[in-house]
């Protein structure tokens with residue numbers, strides 16, 4: 001008897017609950033994951049060229065936060081994979097061609113190389129540091145925030161139809177960069193305007209930091 005009751009309850013839940021769609025994480029998010037595993041040993045956590053192995057290297061790992069700005073995606077792809085590196089021309093040719101930077105060849109597929117480049121672009125333009133684990137942030141965002149802020153984070157969640165206003169586009173770096181980490185933290189903990197809920201009693205401090213990191217990566 002009891003069992004059938006539970007099964008019925010379970011089935012009715014399945015029918016009532018709206019199906020949740022999950023966004024593909026932004027490229028810079030995947031890029032960061034790869035960067036942390038493959039690159040930070042030399043280039044350092046924030047890309048400044050000060051990784052643990054840097055001290056014992058004869059050639060300094062580049063400070064990616066500045067060098068990548070002047071490099072096209074094509075050049076960066078050649079540098080990372082090593083494929084076609086010989087055809088790079090111009091002023092810094094001798095630097096890029098040194099053997100100190102490993103050639104990753106086909107360790108990364110095209111999508112992963114693009115993701116790495118997106119993260120390098122983030123490092124080159126980031127105005128605010130990443131505070132928490134974006135992976136945790138990604139899961140929380142899908143769970144709690146996308147109903148209003150949108151699956152992709154661009155502010156068109158399903159609840160905006162009820163509210164009649166759209167929150168800021170979290171995928172636009174000009175908009176998100178205008179708020180520092182502390183300001184984002186305050187909006188999340190205490191809420192904002194008429195409709196942004198306060199999450200203080202639902203999320204922990206580290207949850208909020210993780211969400212901020214995810215929001216930062218969303219724009220790349």
Ligand code: HEC
Nearest residue numbers: 038039042059060061062067068079095096098100101102
């Ligand atoms: C073993 C240490 C090491 C690792 C690991 C490493 N690099 Fe490098 N990388 C270097 C060094 C050293 C240079 C500078 C080469 C030079 O100046 O001749 C460099 C240069 C670069 C440059 C060129 C910078 C410029 O001048 O524009 C890029 C881009 C780059 N690395 C990206 C990466 C990425 C992405 C990863 C991870 C997939 C990675 N590196 C992993 C050591 C490393």
Ligand code: HEC
Nearest residue numbers: 144145148159167168184187188192193194195196197211
């Ligand atoms: C019920 C809808 C709703 C939910 C759920 C929601 N937000 Fe918001 N949020 C808003 C609205 C609306 C604004 C704009 C507030 C204003 O400026 O009046 C906003 C504003 C913000 C802001 C300030 C900057 C901006 O985007 O305008 C941040 C940061 C933010 N939300 C993050 C989050 C995070 C993180 C979550 C999930 C933990 C979340 N929000 C969940 C509706 C929501």
